[in-house]
Structures are given as C-alpha cells and as structure tokens.
Amino acid sequence: MLLKNRWITITRPAHQAGKLIKRLEIDGANIIAFPLLEIIPPKYPALVQQQVDRLKDYDTAIFISPNAVERALLFLDKPYLKSLKIAAVGKKTALSLQHHGLSVDYFPNKLFNSEALLALNEMQQVENKKIAIFRGEGGRHLLRDTLQQRGAQIEYINVYARQCPANDIGLLKQHYLQHKLDIIVLTSGESLSHLLRLAEGARWLNQVPLLVGSERIKQLFLQHYQQQYTGKIWISSDPSDESIYTSLTRLFLASKRPKGIG
Numbered sequence: 001m002l003l004k005n006r007w008i009t010i011t012r013p014a015h016q017a018g019k020l021i022k023r024l025e026i027d028g029a030n031i032i033a034f035p036l037l038e039i040i041p042p043k044y045p046a047l048v049q050q051q052v053d054r055l056k057d058y059d060t061a062i063f064i065s066p067n068a069v070e071r072a073l074l075f076l077d078k079p080y081l082k083s084l085k086i087a088a089v090g091k092k093t094a095l096s097l098q099h100h101g102l103s104v105d106y107f108p109n110k111l112f113n114s115e116a117l118l119a120l121n122e123m124q125q126v127e128n129k130k131i132a133i134f135r136g137e138g139g140r141h142l143l144r145d146t147l148q149q150r151g152a153q154i155e156y157i158n159v160y161a162r163q164c165p166a167n168d169i170g171l172l173k174q175h176y177l178q179h180k181l182d183i184i185v186l187t188s189g190e191s192l193s194h195l196l197r198l199a200e201g202a203r204w205l206n207q208v209p210l211l212v213g214s215e216r217i218k219q220l221f222l223q224h225y226q227q228q229y230t231g232k233i234w235i236s237s238d239p240s241d242e243s244i245y246t247s248l249t250r251l252f253l254a255s256k257r258p259k260g261i262g
Helices: 018-026 044-051 068-071 091-099 116-117 141-147 170-177 189-199 203-207 215-224 242-253
Strands: 009-010 030-034 038-040 058-064 085-088 131-134 153-163 183-186 210-212 232-236
Touching: 009 018, 009 141, 009 170, 018 030, 018 203, 030 170, 038 058, 044 153, 058 068, 058 091, 068 153, 085 091, 091 116, 091 170, 131 141, 141 153, 170 203, 183 189, 183 242, 189 215, 203 215, 210 215, 210 242
Parallel strands: 009 030, 009 183, 058 085, 058 131, 131 153, 183 210, 210 232
Antiparallel strands: 038 153
C-alpha cells in the first residue's frame, strides 16, 4: 500500500472527488475532503436559455469541462447539437458528452487545456465560423481571444458559476497540529487562490507541501502568490485523477519524485 498512513487533503468539488478519494484510500491513504470549489447555477439563467435557443445559427460548440456538459444539458435538448461540430477541451469532457449520447468531433488526446485544443488542426481554419463556448462564469479568455484572432465569431454561454464553500481552514489547521496533514492537492487556480485567501498568511501552512494540477497553476502561483506561501510546491502533469494519483505515489516514494519548486 504505497500511501499507507499518509494524510492527503483533496480540494476538488465534492461531486467530482469521489473516484480519486476511493483510489487513494485503497492505497492506504487517509483523506481529508476539503472542497474549495462548488458548482452553482449561473447568475443569469434566462440569458443562457436565450443563447441556447440560438444554437442552430452556430457552426461549432466547445465544452470546457464535464461541468459545462452537465450544466448545459439542463438548458438544452440534445437534438439542438446534432447540426453542430462538437469539441471538448479534454478526454474527461469528451467522455461526459459521449455518456449522454453525443458524438465528439475533436478533442486533444494528451494535454487537456485550451492551448492543446487550439493546437488541433480543426481549430486553425475558423474564419467566419460561429462558435459557442459552454463554460462557467469567469476564468481565462485565451480560447475566445485566440479564436477571434483567427477570424471566428465567439459567444460565451455561461452555464454555471463557482463559489468557495469553505469559510476558513480551521479543519486543516487541526490536522496539522495533530501531525495529520502531509500534502494538499489543488487542481485549479481558483482552489489555490481560495486556500491562500482563507489562510490569511498563516505561517503553519508553509510547512505543508502543495501538489498543483498543472504547469499553468504553478505559473499563476509564481505571478501572484509567492509572498503568501513559501513552502514546497509539487507539480502534476495535468489535473486528471490518473495524473494526481501518479504524482502522489511518486512523491511519497523515496526515489522518482515529480518536479517541484520552492
């Protein structure tokens, strides 16, 4: 049992954390479930419905995440998408679409992010194409901005919003004081931001390593949060359950560790 007696904090939204937690527990880990993100309905549902009703005018629909898939289908009937090309940012999003009986025309097979999607051949010749991007409120604009530069007409359809369900990190401090906090896993930039905001500069947190889910989150840390956290940061290749599991098992072995900073 590679992770026996390790105390690992998982900060994924509660409805998305189950599979990773179960796998880590099978390997002997003790899990502290501490969601730092919660998916909630969009701020303007009437606007979303109006946008969805115009989908027949579009060429392509891009889904940013499994949450985007699940929340979008609360507003639209699947036949609305039959006449469109469908793209997904990553494999999990593609699987979510396929689970609902929808064919996915293209998605990146390796890295699961906007950059990888934009690198696909299908995303190069988009001049005068009308593209709807299903996503949550906020977040990066790289996908929209790049496609607009390539001549596409882009409309965001914000089918959900995010919020932080935690009010403080007292639970994590209790575990730390009991020597039951080995690492905190953060799979999004927002989760990192929420953790450090709630910590309010707490010095004890600097003694707890962080595992972040991508190089992009590391860059976010380097740009904005180096003064707030001075501990060790490890980097997973991507935020998928498989990559997080692999990074954790390697981290806790004496040899073969993932690249770290700090």
